[in-house]
Amino acid sequence: MRPDEVFVMNSIVEKFGGNFTEGEDPPDAYLQLNGKSIAVEVTQLVQQVQNGKGEMVSRHAQDRPAMTLSDELDRQMKNEISEGKYVYLVLGAPINNIRKTKSELKKEILNQLKSGVVKQDLVIEDNRISINIYDGDRGTDKKIISAIANRYSDANILNNTMSLLSDRITSKLKKCKAKSYEGEYWLALLNDYWVADIDSYKLAYSKLNIQHDFNKILLVDSYGQVECI
Numbered sequence: 001m002r003p004d005e006v007f008v009m010n011s012i013v014e015k016f017g018g019n020f021t022e023g024e025d026p027p028d029a030y031l032q033l034n035g036k037s038i039a040v041e042v043t044q045l046v047q048q049v050q051n052g053k054g055e056m057v058s059r060h061a062q063d064r065p066a067m068t069l070s071d072e073l074d075r076q077m078k079n080e081i082s083e084g085k086y087v088y089l090v091l092g093a094p095i096n097n098i099r100k101t102k103s104e105l106k107k108e109i110l111n112q113l114k115s116g117v118v119k120q121d122l123v124i125e126d127n128r129i130s131i132n133i134y135d136g137d138r139g140t141d142k143k144i145i146s147a148i149a150n151r152y153s154d155a156n157i158l159n160n161t162m163s164l165l166s167d168r169i170t171s172k173l174k175k176c177k178a179k180s181y182e183g184e185y186w187l188a189l190l191n192d193y194w195v196a197d198i199d200s201y202k203l204a205y206s207k208l209n210i211q212h213d214f215n216k217i218l219l220v221d222s223y224g225q226v227e228c229i
Contacts, residue, residue: 044190080110101124113133191219
């Protein structure tokens with residue numbers, strides 16, 4: 001089982017009791033509870049965005065290169081940023097021409113540190129980037145941190161939650177129907193779209209009116225809290 005699947009199953013056991021064993025994918029696991037064996041399918045709720053061609057893809061796929069760029073800059077420039085200062089970047093995603101962007105961004109950060117300018121908005125290789133210099137220590141060893149601004153992200157939380165739920169429920173329903181199982185079947189959703197809480201998902205679910213065969217649909221957050229939708 002993947003680490004995220006183990007995390008979800010441990011959270012479910014903490015909530016309901018019992019224990020779990022690995023499944024055959026599908027299901028991902030079996031929950032042994034009160035003398036019953038409950039099949040549990042686990043999946044992640046990751047925001048979907050357009051890829052510029054009208055197709056929907058995982059936002060992670062577009063954001064990850066920008067996050068990697070930020071981590072590489074932090075490792076390579078850590079010793080060039082003095083004590084008591086750190087750099088906060090806002091990086092547009094999807095990001096263009098990463099290698100050249102990183103090279104130019106390094107120069108801009110160093111120039112800004114030397115000049116004493118605290119904020120600068122610029123465009124590098126058609127990437128909109130904001131460089132912000134702050135005084136203080138963050139309590140971690142990172143000297144460069146970033147926020148990712150995805151140009152294709154929909155700001156409407158309800159639209160996003162409805163789209164996420166519809167995609168995951170229908171997709172997993174097809175997968176689980178491929179293998180017949182006579183007992184209870186639960187769907188566990190690990191929420192990676194952190195701006196939406198349980199109430200947002202309950203509202204989205206009520207508006208979708210999706211027909212499915214799952215006995216329970218559970219939402220699991222990054223802290224391991226489990227709620228029924």
